[in-house]
Amino acid sequence: MSPKIVNKEEKKAEIIHAAMIVFAKRGLVKTKMIDIAEQAGIGKGTIYEYFRSKEDIFATAFQYFFSEMTTAIESILADTEDPVEQLKLLMTESLNSLQHVGSDFAAIMMDFWAEGIRNKDQRILSIINLKKIYENYRRTIRTILEDGISKGVFKPVNTLYTSAVLIAAFDGLILQWIMDRELIDLEKVTNVLISNFLEGIKK
Amino acid sequence: MSPKIVNKEEKKAEIIHAAMIVFAKRGLVKTKMIDIAEQAGIGKGTIYEYFRSKEDIFATAFQYFFSEMTTAIESILADTEDPVEQLKLLMTESLNSLQHVGSDFAAIMMDFWAEGIRNKDQRILSIINLKKIYENYRRTIRTILEDGISKGVFKPVNTLYTSAVLIAAFDGLILQWIMDRELIDLEKVTNVLISNFLEGIKK
Amino acid sequence: MSPKIVNKEEKKAEIIHAAMIVFAKRGLVKTKMIDIAEQAGIGKGTIYEYFRSKEDIFATAFQYFFSEMTTAIESILADTEDPVEQLKLLMTESLNSLQHVGSDFAAIMMDFWAEGIRNKDQRILSIINLKKIYENYRRTIRTILEDGISKGVFKPVNTLYTSAVLIAAFDGLILQWIMDRELIDLEKVTNVLISNFLEGIKK
Amino acid sequence: MSPKIVNKEEKKAEIIHAAMIVFAKRGLVKTKMIDIAEQAGIGKGTIYEYFRSKEDIFATAFQYFFSEMTTAIESILADTEDPVEQLKLLMTESLNSLQHVGSDFAAIMMDFWAEGIRNKDQRILSIINLKKIYENYRRTIRTILEDGISKGVFKPVNTLYTSAVLIAAFDGLILQWIMDRELIDLEKVTNVLISNFLEGIKK
DNA sequence: TATGAATGAGCATTCATTCAT
DNA sequence: TATGAATGAATGCTCATTCAT
Numbered sequence: 001m002s003p004k005i006v007n008k009e010e011k012k013a014e015i016i017h018a019a020m021i022v023f024a025k026r027g028l029v030k031t032k033m034i035d036i037a038e039q040a041g042i043g044k045g046t047i048y049e050y051f052r053s054k055e056d057i058f059a060t061a062f063q064y065f066f067s068e069m070t071t072a073i074e075s076i077l078a079d080t081e082d083p084v085e086q087l088k089l090l091m092t093e094s095l096n097s098l099q100h101v102g103s104d105f106a107a108i109m110m111d112f113w114a115e116g117i118r119n120k121d122q123r124i125l126s127i128i129n130l131k132k133i134y135e136n137y138r139r140t141i142r143t144i145l146e147d148g149i150s151k152g153v154f155k156p157v158n159t160l161y162t163s164a165v166l167i168a169a170f171d172g173l174i175l176q177w178i179m180d181r182e183l184i185d186l187e188k189v190t191n192v193l194i195s196n197f198l199e200g201i202k203k
Numbered sequence: 204m205s206p207k208i209v210n211k212e213e214k215k216a217e218i219i220h221a222a223m224i225v226f227a228k229r230g231l232v233k234t235k236m237i238d239i240a241e242q243a244g245i246g247k248g249t250i251y252e253y254f255r256s257k258e259d260i261f262a263t264a265f266q267y268f269f270s271e272m273t274t275a276i277e278s279i280l281a282d283t284e285d286p287v288e289q290l291k292l293l294m295t296e297s298l299n300s301l302q303h304v305g306s307d308f309a310a311i312m313m314d315f316w317a318e319g320i321r322n323k324d325q326r327i328l329s330i331i332n333l334k335k336i337y338e339n340y341r342r343t344i345r346t347i348l349e350d351g352i353s354k355g356v357f358k359p360v361n362t363l364y365t366s367a368v369l370i371a372a373f374d375g376l377i378l379q380w381i382m383d384r385e386l387i388d389l390e391k392v393t394n395v396l397i398s399n400f401l402e403g404i405k406k
Numbered sequence: 407m408s409p410k411i412v413n414k415e416e417k418k419a420e421i422i423h424a425a426m427i428v429f430a431k432r433g434l435v436k437t438k439m440i441d442i443a444e445q446a447g448i449g450k451g452t453i454y455e456y457f458r459s460k461e462d463i464f465a466t467a468f469q470y471f472f473s474e475m476t477t478a479i480e481s482i483l484a485d486t487e488d489p490v491e492q493l494k495l496l497m498t499e500s501l502n503s504l505q506h507v508g509s510d511f512a513a514i515m516m517d518f519w520a521e522g523i524r525n526k527d528q529r530i531l532s533i534i535n536l537k538k539i540y541e542n543y544r545r546t547i548r549t550i551l552e553d554g555i556s557k558g559v560f561k562p563v564n565t566l567y568t569s570a571v572l573i574a575a576f577d578g579l580i581l582q583w584i585m586d587r588e589l590i591d592l593e594k595v596t597n598v599l600i601s602n603f604l605e606g607i608k609k
Numbered sequence: 610m611s612p613k614i615v616n617k618e619e620k621k622a623e624i625i626h627a628a629m630i631v632f633a634k635r636g637l638v639k640t641k642m643i644d645i646a647e648q649a650g651i652g653k654g655t656i657y658e659y660f661r662s663k664e665d666i667f668a669t670a671f672q673y674f675f676s677e678m679t680t681a682i683e684s685i686l687a688d689t690e691d692p693v694e695q696l697k698l699l700m701t702e703s704l705n706s707l708q709h710v711g712s713d714f715a716a717i718m719m720d721f722w723a724e725g726i727r728n729k730d731q732r733i734l735s736i737i738n739l740k741k742i743y744e745n746y747r748r749t750i751r752t753i754l755e756d757g758i759s760k761g762v763f764k765p766v767n768t769l770y771t772s773a774v775l776i777a778a779f780d781g782l783i784l785q786w787i788m789d790r791e792l793i794d795l796e797k798v799t800n801v802l803i804s805n806f807l808e809g810i811k812k
Numbered sequence: 813t814a815t816g817a818a819t820g821a822g823c824a825t826t827c828a829t830t831c832a833t
Numbered sequence: 834t835a836t837g838a839a840t841g842a843a844t845g846c847t848c849a850t851t852c853a854t
Contacts, residue, residue: 027321029232043815107320114317115308118230131382134277161395164370164379172371178320179334184367192364200403246840425734432725434637449836513726520723522785523716524636550767567801570793574781575774582773584726585740590773606809650821
């Protein structure tokens, strides 16, 4: 007769997980609350015990998505201290992990971008803040580049823009991969990116 | 005896223009027919004299958007025969024209991507076919690269993946620019991309 | 430079004729003004030069339909003075003429009934007045029956109800014929009606 | 833990009941979803929890209407084995029950006819199939007639057409009654029909 | 805590009617 | 007189959210 004990955070994570699966399948906009509920194996109303609104789910999913990427990046960087190797690892590992979860899942990124760009809601902006997220990405890359420059491995390039270009190429390749999975072999194309681009900035 | 004479094609273009403005402001999904009508200064019902449905407007806008890009690209390529110069021009001019129409407008591309990726409707697929559009973009770049290789200007790189990387970088930079217009100076960042990347593939 | 001279009444009749054709094909409710205009080979707006509204067209068509029936009936009755023969002729000729115009056309009667029954609009009620129309039909039959009774041909039946039953059978047979043209041979079934029913009321 | 328990079938029946009332009042075509909802004392959206579409409501109402008639007919026939009596009972009881529900309600039949005749939608045709319904009615009457003929009570009439005529008279009388409730006393007119018509086919 | 029945705001679309030409 | 481009009221339907159980 004791009340069912539920780990709130755990269940939230479960719902987010379910939501991500449906987002990947149907896209953000076409996903209905009932879809998420069914995927999570719970009742429609139950979702509202854990999330205020559909937007809240979206924002939380957004957070999970990018925080996981950040965590992955950080762990990658700890593996080596060679700037060239770090950049290589960063690209290959990031693309590998995306390839692993699948292009459907990667397509969520499109939705996150599209939504994240417009969102002006102050309550949500603190969570869905692509500007800040990309600032962080760039900062990570810049640190590597500056490290490489000071070590004499890289030319004295503009680290802000170089980091932007690297991230840009990464995002753009995912986009093309989503559209044409057969054609774009992420591994090979990453090698092309790395070999050519690093060649350009290496001393 | 004679009713009001209207240039149907002109009016369609006007409505598409209005739609694009609203798409840019509100995003594709949140745009309502009444928004487009008000922006165009016409009645809600009038839109249906020129377009079958909301989806039809979207598909037509999509077509306008990418066909304009294609036209712009073609005219750029006619200006010079030097492969290096062609690639430079392609990047700078494309980014310039996007910069010119504004980031709100460029944000439509996000919506087009997000929608285009998921759309499986056969009727629409013939119009909204990002896969094909990107194939064309890559083919254009490949031709330049192959030309450059045969002329001995470029190393014998994998032209498919190199073209993919170049386009990727372009798309990704726009994305970052949309999110942070102050930080990302498209001109400067393009120079960085060109100088570093071309350096990597030049012989 | 003289203005085009148009016979207003003639053109009204043309439009009504076109309307009837479309009513027969699509049904009253699903018929749009544009359908009538196209069938009549004129512009949508032109209809409003001759009719105030869609309802006006309907009411006029209604009038045409039933006044034609009445005219047909009257001419039939003039052919003979024998009450038995008059009833026979009335049934056979009425059914024949309906058979001739076709079941699609006869189906309009269903629409007229459905609409006529509900219509409470006073402006229209003077035109679409099924109650009065059926009173007239019954009066015609009653006159024949009374004539037959006074001539000693018919039993002294209740002429009101007998006329109602005869008209009812007529209407009901059309209904079944509309639904199942192959099965119901109007000629044969009329013979059955006449022979059995007249047998019942003949002295 | 346990949500509100609703008898889905019961609620469907309630909504159909409400729909029938509105259909009777306003007519099928002019009935709006909001009308049905208000009559049923529920919200607009609730209807869609029980019916897919307006057409679905209509089809279900249609089904209820005619299946009730069929049930009534079957129970009537079980009361006696005398063919003459069966025909008499069939007419009087059917008319009585219609008289009981009221002419507004009977007017729905007009709408059903009008709609049923045109409907060509295959999905709906299996439900709204007046041709089949009338075939069943005729078969019922034919069985009685054939029974009567073999028992030597009726002349060897054409049973198909005779049954068609009987049903026709029934339908037609309802039509006149709907239009003129004061004038047409269903009981008396049925007696006239029975006495005259049966007289005609009795041996 | 969990649920799903109930709800109504919101939206795409239709079509009778108007009116400038 | 004839037209069809323009219009917006009207309506079926969806779906996020609420709340009684």
